[in-house]
Amino acid sequence: MSDEAASGSVPETEPQPAAEQSTEWTPRAWPVSAIIVAVIFALLTAWFLFQAFGNLINVPDAYKAYGLGDRIPWAVLIAGVALPPLLFAAAALLGMRRALTARVLIFAAALGATAATSFALYALSVYLVTAG
Secondary structure: OOHHHOOOOOOOOOOOOOOOOOOOOOOOOOOOOHHHHHHHHHHHHHHHHHHHHHEEEEEEEEHHHHOHHHHOOHHHHHHHHHHHHHHHHHHHHHOOOHHHHHHHHHHHHHHHHHHHHHHHHHHHHHHHHHHH
């Protein structure tokens, strides 16, 4: 019998070598299918961004042509440009490490919010022009 066994103490186990790594599978943040979904929704969101840039460029001239140059809704026009990429980025961050169906739903919700805010900003700009 060894001295350790006689004294009743439990022998220490040797540390595991650092070369052994966990074999557990960890999901990637952006698998290929998620990238394809993101690209599709990026293209759909880009339409709203394109429209917002068109409004930012053309609306001031149209307002000036009708004698409404002092009523140009600059805040609304700038918000229209800023919101689509912000909502898309928020959806991309919220969708990280989620199932593909959850990502699609998050991107769809962001696209719906983009469309709703685009229409709301259009209605607000019409109200600002006609109310003043």
